[in-house]
Amino acid sequence: MDKLTLYIANKNYSSWSFRPWMALTGVSIDFEEVLIPLDHLSGNPNIKAVSPSGRMPMLQHGALKIWESFAIIEYVAELYPEAGLLPNDRGERALARSVSMEMMSSFRALRSACPMNIRRPKGKIALPDGVSADISRIETIWRDLLQKSGGPFLFGAFSGADAMFAPVVNRFDIYDLVSSADILAYMSAMKAHPAWRKWEEAARAEPWIVQEDEV
Known part of the structure; x- marks a missing residue:
């Protein structure tokens, strides 16, 4: 191959x-x-x-x-x-596609107001209109899937759906946007994943600085 x-x-x-x-x-x-x-x-x-x-x-x-x-x-x-990038069950696979596509096409307010920046110091900012609604919808997606699967990831084991939401985990973390225990537990599982840690280590070592924007 x-x-x-x-x-x-x-x-x-x-x-x-x-x-x-x-x-x-x-x-x-x-x-x-x-x-x-x-x-x-x-x-x-x-x-x-x-x-x-x-x-x-x-x-x-x-x-x-x-x-x-x-x-x-x-x-x-x-x-x-x-x-296992997508769930084995056909219904769960369709659901994973649905939430992944919603991530691609939605949440513009959150992405615009809170650009991904691994190196950014953690801290709150003033949130423009639309961001709170985006946060609430994402929390609902995560909570519904985690309750159904039992966690620690959206469909039980790590999958492509979790990867689609990985930058949101970073945004929720560095901009201090959420406080619910179940949401924070999911974020902790994501941040503890070896792939996340490898990406984060490389990101912190990068020399480039560009203007904050959606990239």
Whole structure:
């Protein structure tokens, strides 16, 4: 089988890169990582030479290029069904897709007000309109799935759905947005995952500083 190559942007800032990287790393899928830093105010022109969309992340498998975080996760889940990136049960698989797609298409207020930044000191900020509603909806998603599965992750074992929400865990943590014990317990499980710790360590060691924005 041709090797998998995952192109990503800065680990400190790139929420979309974090998702498939944590998914693949979290279930021990072997891949080559290529980081193209966002070290220009307008991004990095080298990204366009690699990615059809001009954005990261992008997975290359032989001649095939796949972009968008959840498309990458689904593709690899099909390549390695035994890895557990998606639940085995058809109904749970559909639910995992639903919440992952909701993560992709929603929560703009939260993402805009609270950019991912691994190195940011923890502390509250004034929240604009819409953020509290986003937080409440995400808490409801997590709580419903955790109550059904028994945890510690959304579908019991770590899956691609957890990876899709990994940047939200970072946002909830560093901006001190939640206080419920069950939500904090899920966040603790995510932050303790070896894949999370590996990403965080690399993010803290990065030299690049860019303006806070959704990346």
